[in-house]
Amino acid sequence: MDTYDLITRNAEEVVTDEEVRELAADPEGKRTYVGYEPSGVLHLGHLLTANKLIDLQEAGMEVVVLLADVHAYLNGKGTFEEIRETAEQMKAQFIAYGLDEESTEFVYGSEFQLDEEYTLDLHELELSTTMNRAQRAMAEIQGDETAKVSHLVYPLMQTLDIEYLDLDLAVGGLDQRKVHMLAREKLPEVDYEVRPALHTPIVADLTSGEGKMSSSEGITISMEDSTEDLAEKVNSAYCPPTRDPEPDEDGNERENPVLELFEYHVFPRFEEIVVERPEKYGGDLTYETYESLAADLESGELHPADAKGTLASYLDELIAPGREKLHELRE
Ligand code: NAL
Secondary structure, eight states, X not given: OOHHHHHHTTOSEEEOHHHHHHHHHSOTTOEEEEEEOOOSSOBHHHHHHHHHHHHHHHXXXXXXXXXXXXXXXXXXXXXXXXXXXXXXXXXXXXHHHTOOTTTEEEEEGXXXXXXXXXXXXXXXXXXXXXXXXXXXXXXXXXXXSOOOHHHHHHHHHHHHHHHHTTOSEEEEEGGGHHHHHHHHHHTGGGTOOOOOEEEEOOOOOTTTOOSOOOSSSSXXXXXXXXXXXXXXXXXXXXXXXXXXXXXXXXXXOOOOHHHHHIIIIITTTOSOEEEOOOGGGTOOEEESSHHHHHHHHHHTSSOHHHHHHHHHHHHHHHHHHHHHHHHHHHO
């Protein structure tokens, strides 16, 4: 696969394509990052961006993982001590999942976000940003609660971090796009450079195929799940024999979450996928590409129940090392 294709595979959006092509022409030693509000247990949402980081490491880039402790605090996720503790657990799970320890730098936000120079730069951004603009940038991150002043500071700090971590490419889920757009607009205003951004898709809710899979509602798959939990969750998933399901009765768009998980989580991490079937049902099926598996689901060659069973066992393999790490940490 050429470097541009590796960098952009499974990306929902790149901003701008021209800037990312330039980066792909000479990726060696370039720095990219994802920031996460620390949480004790990683779920598939975290792992989607982690897959992208693994692609970028393969392309020769250095990866910075920002453990965004101050951001989590501003977003009401607990006391500062609690957040620091969960950040440590998060780091251990990322490494267990497969981020290369040599080329991954883990940084706590609080290591630099409380410095005088940073604070003054932040105030300069506060001066040049309307409340309305900051609030709009946060809409998808903040959830439903009433915005506090802290929620307006949050996207401005995320903007500034791109400069302070000296990054060449910002990576995040599609829910981060408005912050990254704010950053592209604001950084030049305070005499810093614009950086390209790459956004990963958001996986649909497992049981309905609608909206997004989230830890606050519906079913999420996390590193805490046992093999049995996983089998049960995946088995309950919505999986019509198509890539493009009809909207529901109320006109809400639907996706096929089982196919999405194959596409975004399984195929990027395995050379080939084997669907084990007894001889009397046609024997094993082997797939090297997502497209061939999806085509077989659509034609009826691959039964949804077999697709689900296979998905559950590959996901189990992916999360097993992190699950063990979590158990060790808790002993
Ligand atoms: C991501 C988050 C917080 C701070 C960041 C700073 C720089 C780059 C990325 C960052 C967390 C993210 C979330 N906003 O919603 O999880």
